[in-house]
Amino acid sequence: MSDTVLELKNVSREYPGVPPVRAIDNVTLKVMSGEYTAIVGASGSGKSTLLNLIGTLDRPTEGSVFIDGVNTSQLRDRQVAGLRSARIGFVFQQFHLLEGMTAVDNVATGLIYQGASRRSRQERSTTALHRVGLGHRCDHTPAMMSGGERQRVAIARALVGDPAIVLADEPTGNLDSKTSDDIVALLERLNAEGSTIVVITHDRELAQRIPRRISLSDGQIVDDATTTKEHS
């Protein structure tokens, strides 16, 4: 038995313009706890728009987004922000770390809305950095780190608040292939440890390693394939 952590019901997002762009067109979708899902599709197919809707960074023009069973369309912006900070972790292609802060302080920003003491935030951040293999880099700033290490810090920041779901938009887009493999392996391990992950990728090889693949074309889901693991 698994719970639905995310549900989209007939979600559309139209960007205003002449003519308007229907970037997401009537998408219905469920993600269950523990799933590892890729969103794939050509440039302009609506992947980032969809991830922003899933992550409640943007609101649909039509339809509803449910996070942990909560209908976000019925919440005010401040309530949505609270739900987002407690339940969703983000990883971006550009890492979005604060350059002047150590790794542990960067990760601790993921706990800012949780009202924990500074000491407990530092402890949880240190634990999260150990989980991503950076226990030895806690006091380094991003400038002292490789691209792969920076992305690990960003992943630790996404995980530290124990979110229901981790959303990643092209997490390996700025990394060389060896470093990408390490990040892919890390995401696989985190999923095996129980994290629910949705990742956007252009990388076909990466997508093939992900158990569920949702294909977008012109803002619509055109395929939703799950590879079931063979157990001997």
Ligand SMILES: Nc1ncnc2c1ncn2[C@@H]1O[C@H](COP(=O)(O)OP(=O)(O)OP(=O)(O)O)[C@@H](O)[C@H]1O
């Ligand atoms: N702020 C915006 N205003 C108007 N149109 C937009 C806006 N953002 C995206 N679009 C349009 O919506 C469509 C989907 O864009 P989106 O960024 O979601 O694509 P994507 O699949 O993430 O592409 P890429 O792989 O290049 O990142 C595109 O046609 C794009 O031009």
Ligand SMILES: [Mg+2]
């Ligand atoms: Mg995009």
